[in-house]
Amino acid sequence: MTKEQFKKKLSNFWYYYKIHTIVAVFAIICVAFMVKQCAERIEPDMEIIMVTDSVTLSEDKVTDIENMLSKYTDDLNRDGRKFVRCDYINMNQKQDAQVLYALQTKLMAEIAGSDTALFITDDTFLKRFQEQGMFLDLKDVGLSGQYGVKLSKLPDFKIQDMPTGFYDLNLSIRAFNGTSLDREDASDSYKNSVKMLKALLKNGGIIK
Structure with a gap:
């Protein structure tokens, strides 16, 4: 695959799946943040x-x-x-x-x-x-x-x-x-x- 073909495929992907990609990245960030909070949470005695x-x-x-x-x-x-x-x-x-x-x-x-x-x-x-x-x-x-x-x-x-x-x-x-x-x-x-x-x-x- 040439460089131009790759750019074209990437452009097409972003055109059709831009919203899906943004939502997926946001979801991953939210999950990572929640996991971090749970890991750092100290349960009181x-x-x-x-x-x-x-x-x-x-x-x-x-x-x-x-x-x-x-x-x-x-x-x-x-x-x-x-x-x-x-x-x-x-x-x-x-x-x-x-x-x-x-x-x-x-x-x-x-x-x-x-x-x-x-x-x-x-x-x-x-x-x-x-x-x-x-x-x-x-x-x-x-x-x-x-x-x-x-x-x-x-x-x-x-x-x-x-x-x-x-x-x-x-x-x-x-x-x-x-x-x-x-x-x-x-x-x-x-x-x-x-x-x-x-x-x-x-x-x-x-x-x-």
């Missing part, structure tokens, strides 16, 4: 929920919290990595009403459909959840009658450039079918959360 209407955090600061907490988790999924995911839900009332409704729905779904035990909340949500009986009385760690510990008392949360009000947030643990932190029949996930809570409290000198 545990999750915590942070919900506030008084403090707004950037994505970078949420990542800083995740990195700090990841030091205290066990490798529950046995993938050789330790990772805690922080599900941050910003319920600032200045947002659009439809956005707030969507976030409220997400929060309710997270609470109802997950075994997440550790929560970071502002005083508004701490009181709301406490009234619903959602949080455990911290009497087992010498904090009888308290349902949350201020982050200001936990040195591990001394993260640089946090927004105003961050250290007034509270760390709480959910009550699952019982009133004790050290239930023998608790799930591995819950035991891992208790272990993390105690490590943070110990570093703050609250327990020995």
